[in-house]
Amino acid sequence: MHDTRHAPARLLVADDNKVNRLLLTRSLELQGHTVASAPNGRVALEMLREGAFDLLLLDMEMPEMNGFEVLEQLAADRALRDLPVIVTSSLEGLGNVVRCIELGAEDYLAKPVNAVLLKARIGASLEKKRLRDQQKELVRRFATPEVAQDLQQSGFALAGRRVRGSVMFCDIRNFTALVESQPPEETIELLNTFYTLMFDAISGNGGVVNQMIGDGLMAIFGAPLPLADHAGAAVRAALEMVELIELLGSERAEAGRAPIRIGIGVATGEMVAGYTGTQQRATYTCIGDTVNLAARLEAHTKIALRAILVDAETCAELGERIATERLGPVAFRGKALPVEVFAVPCGAAASA
Amino acid sequence: MATSAIDPAVFAELQASAGADFVRELIDTFLEEAPPMLVELRETLAAGRAEPFRRAAHSLKSNASTFGASALAAMARELELQGLDAATPAALAALAQEYEGAAAELKALRDA
Secondary structure: OOOHHHOOOEEEEEOOOHHHHHHHHHHHHHOOOEEEEEOOHHHHHHHHHHOOOOEEEEOOOOOOOOHHHHHHHHHHOOOOOOOOEEEEEOOOOHHHHHHHHHOOOOEEEEOOOOHHHHHHHHHHHHHHHHHHHHHHHHHHHHOOHHHHHHHHHHOOOOOEEEEEEEEEEEEEOOHHHHHHHOOHHHHHHHHHHHHHHHHHHHHHOOOEEEEEEOOEEEEEEOOOOOOOOHHHHHHHHHHHHHHHHHHHHHHHHHOOOOOOOEEEEEEEEEEEEEEEEOOOOEEEEEEOHHHHHHHHHHHHHHHHOOOEEEEHHHHHHHOOOOOOEEEEEEOOOOOOOOEEEEEOOOHHHHHO | OOOOOOOHHHHHHHHHHHOHHHHHHHHHHHHHHHHHHHHHHHHHHHHOOHHHHHHHHHHHHHHHHHHOOHHHHHHHHHHHHHHHHHOOHHHHHHHHHHHHHHHHHHHHHHHO
16 A cells, blocks of 8 residues: 555645745655745745645744634635645744634644654644545545535535425336346446436536436436526436437447437426435435426336426426427326326437 | 853754755855844834734744754743833844854854
């Protein structure tokens, strides 16, 4: 394993005093790091915003912008708030040291800085940063960027809030038959291609895929982050998805493989969005009648023989922008009253 | 020298951790930077500007302790903590005198 505690890092030294700045830069360079320096807080912030630094060594007493102001600005900056900061100062008074730590400084080293102590503190800070980066990367990979951002901003809480949005369900038609007709390796490859294309169309239109279930998926438009035209975005994504699947189908046909078809259901309305699960394992999702309806509409595409079905609210929000076709009321399981169903004509399915 | 203005242990440690050549350059930087700090202290005292006075004393304290100029650092620290109220031109004169002694020793160490 690569030991990052001894790996070179890019460090920034902010100190108005030239002797201190030179000495600190020198000590850090001797430890193998790449070091840049700034004579005050304002310049330091500019440099941090421009270049990728792993750590800041910050003096407190500086003209133009002092260390306290720098710490405050860093805490308010989403891109920089996780940057480790080690305060190196000869501030008088424990209160000042406490204030630095409260403002988010990782550590405090009194000047003149002891080289051995400096090395240990920097090693520990860089290691902590590496773990935080790794954690962020994991969250980014296993959650959507929107959920990751929501988690970073608001933290994690098992609670829901009412939002208005659009929900989409999508799956591959006759998937079971497809699985039986080809080796498992090909199925995995097909699923990966399918998800790549669907994610692209959904996130490209502002939606969030929050669940992948076998050959299907669920996507939310309008949560965790609000989306102005969620119904329009969901239907545009659906149209792109059908188009992409048709392209994939013609590629498969050329390779002598069976074509694939998808069914998509979209419903719009109020829902409860939030993290559900346990403190140990949770997922971001939406629940409510709107979600159930979207799932029913998706299932109904098999009966209606249409690729995209939407509910009346989605249809109303689309207005004249996207053509829809009224299919009439359908009695769904779990619904007391029949529900108006609309098809969105698309691709080959439109003429099918 | 009967009483040394520079603590030899601190200075040796500085040389060991930063390298003797680098410390020579650092001494030159200090000899350039410190006199303006002494001027700043006199001027801000005369003008009654407390914050820049405190900051100049703070810088001088910090640099003096880097080189092991312990007495100079202690005097600068007193000025930093007590501020304008307790500071007198006589205290600044004593500080300047202590600086001259420390600077002479640093020059000797640099050219050794």
